[in-house]
Amino acid sequence: MKKYLPMLIVCVLLSVGAFGQTGSIRGVVLDTDNKPVSFSSVFLQGTNSGTTTNENGAFALERVKTGEHKLLISAVGFERKTVAVQVKAGEATEVKVSLSPSQQGLSEVVISASRTPETIDQVPSSITVLSRKAIEEDMLVSTNVIDILSNKVPGLAPSTGTSSNWGQTLRGRAMLVMIDGVPQSTPLRNGAVDMRALDPDAIEQVEVIKGATAIYGNGAAGGLINYITRTPQQQKPFSSRTSLGTAGSLVNADNSIGARVSQMFYGKTGKFDYVLSGAYEQTGEWKDAEGDVLPPDYGLGETDSYNGFLKLGYDFTPFNRVQLTYNYYSSEQKTNYVPQYGNYQNRQKSRAVLGETLGVPQGVRSNHNLHLRFSGEQAFLNSRYEADAYFQSVDNVFFWSPNFEFGGQSMISSVKKGARGLLTTPYKISAAMEGDVTYGLDVLNDITSQPLVDGRTWVPEMNMLNVAPFVQLKTTIAEDLIFKGGFRAEKVHIAVEDYTTLRTVNPKTGEIDNQGFEVKGGELGYDAFLFNAGLRYNKYELFTPYASFSQGFSVADIGVMLRSARVNDISKISTEAIVINNYEGGFVSKFSKVRLEGVGFISTSELGASGQYKDGVFVVMRTPEKIHGFEATADVALLSNLSLGATYSYVEGKMDVNQNDSFDDAEDVYLGGERIAPPKYTAYLRYALLDNKLGFNLQYTGIGARERFELNEKSTYNFYQGPVKPYQLVNLSASYKMSKNTTFNVGVENLFNEDYFPARSQWFTSPTLYTKGKGAAFNVSMVVEL
Template sequence: MGKFFTLFALLLLTQFAAAQSAVTIAGKVNIASNEPLVGVSVRIKGTSEGVVTDVDGRFSLQTQRPLPVTLVLSMVGYKTEEVKVTAPVSALSVTLSEAVEELSALVVSASRTPETLDETPSSVTILPQKALQESMIVTTNLIDILSNQVPGLAPSTSTSSNWGQTLRGRPMLIMIDGVPQSTPLRNGSMDMRALDPAVIERVEVLKGATAVWGNGAAGGIINYITRTPKKDDPFSSVTELGTTGSLSSIDNSLGARISQMVYGKLDKFDYVVSGIYEQTGEWKDAEGDVLPPTYGLGETDSYNAFLKFGYNWMPGQRAQLSYNYYSSEQKTNYVSEFGNYDEKRKTAAVLGDILGVPQGVRANHNLNLRFEGEGLPGQTSYDVDAYYQSVDNVFFWSNDFVNGGQSRILSQKKGLRFAFNTPLLSSAVFASDITYGLDLLNDVTSQPLVDGRIWVPEMNMNSLAPFTQLKFSLWKDLVFKGGFRMEKVNIGVEDYATMEMVNHQTGGTTESFSVKGGSLSYNAYLFNAGVRYNKFDLFTPYASFSQGFSVADLGLMLRSARVNSIAAINTEAIIINNYEGGFVSKWKNLRLEGVGYLSTSELGTSGRFVNGVYEVMRSPEKVWGFEGIADYRILDNLSIGTSYSWTEGKLDVNDNGSVSDAEDVYLGGERISAPKLTGYVSCSLLQERLSLQLQYTGIRNRSRFEQNERGSYDPYKAPVEAYNLVNLAASYRVNESTSLRVGIENLFNEDYFPARSQWFTQPSLYTKGKGAAFNLSVNISL
């Protein structure tokens, strides 16, 4: 990669030589009552260049772009405004009005450059900071937060693992500021809890297969965007102190949390520094029994350290260094006492001798150096970043290994990315720009046991991916997008031997195979295209086609090998075709959105157990479904909303292009989730000092499979019975700086088995969900 780092250095040096006289645009943003608005995003349309308003609603933006330019002013809860600026101005005044749909104002990164949702011809869910903070009143578990708020995301597992929690029936790529947390080479499904939600500014969920960010986004992308200062003050702080516990049985359930964040801006320099520690007590089900430790979150110590330093070293030029460390390990004296699915007897926790080491995230490191700005020839803006990510996930003790053992997934990623955006033409009728760049990635992943035995050998992947994306609009209402990405991937695997495993069905062990390694090469050419028509608020339609690329959990296939060479294993990568059509409708205080989708692939990686041995099925797959969303503001201080998600999928077993034949089968629960219904009621009282919100998540029935010859259900194929969960979040603002918060999780103490416990059928995960629990906290902002 040496020549690319040289190119990177040369690119930065050119910026010092590109200094030009800057134009200043300054002003103030108010609401209708003439009160200033803090935190409004003010950016130049079609670029990443922008600032936010200070506590007085003021902003000052310097640009080297030739005038005229169009400013886009946006903020959650307010309608986006565009203002054309033809000359330098020092007292521009803009008034923003309240909007029904707060998401319309947000800027997303669906195309690797900032854009509004109105420019995105596909389904996107944004969780702004306000929504995250409301959810954190109830729980800090990101798996629960996202499941409750993202249509199309499978039900929460109520554990530390998001295995079986797919997005539209396929695995998703988890990222922090664009840095991949997922390890598609060996997906251990512990990537959703990659950081503490307190350091997240917003979450962007791009649904449907996409190649925009590379390998692994078969079902879409979840991108955690971390905090940046929103005030111009040199020093601000947020302190949170809290305690948690069970309402079904308080004994030994108390936990504690402390969070401290400081941030500010000093001339050209800005910073965010955060430290968080959380310790949970025993987690209990609705009957007051301790939940078993497998993937458990009870008695867990979690640490999060976050640093972000930014320096605007020239007008329109920014350098940024960020680092995040996250660890979450369970330290308990309980062991699992297995239950029985057929007898509906839950797996329980009993005191016992703990085998192995604490399970969980030993350490997740993310280091990112980014340079962004403009001033290149042709008014080109750029975004260049170099990153390093390292994770060590330790799993629970398992008797599936001969003599028992614990596996761990080790992964290190080093990447370098270049993205450029060049405007091509801009007029009152037609505007266009092109985004292009190159991604470089080295990913080394393995899955050994803690004691040193090798389950999945080290896989060393190098990938190179150039890409381009063209966007143009007619009369600012009809937006077209289309793009291309090439994936060139090489993976090296050393010779290895599969492990002997205990076959609990036969009582014996599986045979070990010596497997000859080698090199695997993939070349994929991926396309996307979409259109959106924004003329009428009452009906804004969009449609898109996009392709995704995934190496399909190569490690899972290597560890399950029954041949003596990787050349004899079907390790062909998956190309996913995603078709989507939807609409957004706004009328007064009502917003509706509906979307239908179809996802196909010539290969799959669904699993099944045959005589107690896990096998990977590579038959063609078809997944389809729809999502509906409605939000309505009844009064200025009272809003309601709901969403419904339905997904279905089948295997084309005989590979004839149809999934309606008798031999074709439905995909199991590890891929296709039961339907999900969500809702909320949110209100503010006492002159907005008191905020209340009820959150509802209902999982519906799904039954697609017959019982086996034993009169039971095979793993992944059991029915899911409906259950309903209600959470309560309340916040009272004592004064300008202090708020008291009370959250009740599972308000009505629903006694239930989560969806994964139901469809998996195996005693290791046949655990109940969390019973009623409280979260009390005080938040002090200075």
């Protein structure tokens, strides 16, 4: 011990010396009217040190190294600003920052793209961020989060108008849905009901990363959607937000009236902060444009939804924090209606008729999310660190089906347990070149199955262990050129026990069409090495180009292949994993009060994930795929109280059936509607008056035509190949601030009562989902904030 004592003393002295060469930065962030900008983000460029301003716009950064630094200040609704500061040892540098307003809200801090906080203009790919303000704006019309995202996110397929987002792809591929980085999707048996994973009142921000990415692992073939949960919005011990509302049909109000209540308490005192909220919503009957009740399969009418949310945070120091989050969500349909299926060929819609409902209520029986996170800064080599552990358990119950022997209901059950750790270490090569390296390890155990509610096995338990080390590099050259690149190694092991396929019935003849047979289980293993790289050049606001290449990894929907197995050993089933290559190039252009963004992309994979029915069995096609498309966005602030904007999304894709590396041969076919959405147009107009006390929002969503397939020998269309005819939807909402604390809101969904079939109803061609869209409906609410 004695021989190490001198070395220890030297290290301590060096540490004390290094600590002594620091100062602090204190300041205030104001708008152009000298009013404080609360909760704006303040980051120290070249490091991961940062903070947010309090309700008075004030901030403080302690223990900052001496020398010249640059502060990056951003806030939603304001232009991002860079300020140079000189820090002297033992002194506090005072800074006053004025931010100019921006109607587009372009400088949000995001975490989903790189697993570490950064502003959106540091990411060389296409991202859509929905702020809390944008979410609340759409909630005036609909509280269905699927509708909210569909209206706001370019590249996301049209809303299905139901509780299911099946067929609602992101750029033609499946996406990974998360809550604070905790996966909600079930890629092993993708039931596509993951977008409705929590109540929108529990969401602070939504981050949508488009294009294949492996940053969070398996399942993000088309990108990811990350719901960031609520955080305290006031730097005082106690605040509250109460929301009361009612909604119903404007076409036929009978039995359509529903109610909603949401209560939130939040605050910050000393080092402790908290958010506690609960929401309950009961919907009435949902009606189409003709006033008829919509069918119950995947329906959202007559649904009881509950959400409980708790977030506790404690700041040990200004740079170290522990946070515990729990969210419970349930949404079950309790109805006296049964479906009366229509006829696609005769264009006869499916209806709802009174009758005895069979089985248990369908919907989200329960979704539990428990998440513990430790995070901080100024760790090893001045690194930012994050370590978290999480647990997620969900049971999604589907509608009763006569296709099972004696009938029955299936239920996707999934339990996930995971742990993650990462460090972000800054580096500086020269005055003109600096950046950081993020590196860590993800471990996930996912046990997913699809039994029937009565206990029969349809899809056996699939026990997956996924271990993935990763590294991500970011380099800024001469302040304006940003390079990002990274690597992730996926090692996946899936164990499946022996099982017996379920006996099923031909719905037309009533005969058993699958007698059921024993299948030998076993172990499936996958290894994938995934790369990404991107560049962004921020020198000129008039033209900011970016380009990127990224790979995603997806274990195909193994559950579908297991339940429809026609061989007696899973080793004979084609279950290879899919690696997706995503190429993307785009630009952002800002001049005066106009913002434009355009992006084009190509997505390829050597294996496919589309399916089709053969002899009544769902078969996954493993042929190569190529998808391409582009998206355009425009926002204009005409006046301080008047803004408007529009988006356009186009995507197309084909399968290389003869596998000759060409997608233009006669044998090659287009991907079906379950993958490729028709073109989508959106537009909005916002107008405020009476000193912004009264605001109006007019919103338009248009779905274009897609017709790629010929009639079959039965003079109808195969599943997923029906043509999509255009339709247009218009929503209108108004909000009036009655007092400092009280706001009255009213919204009208489908203002002109468009009588239409949603895109999914058209391309699916099956009577089971040949359902019309929701007709004109109202939503009235009042919000009180104290």
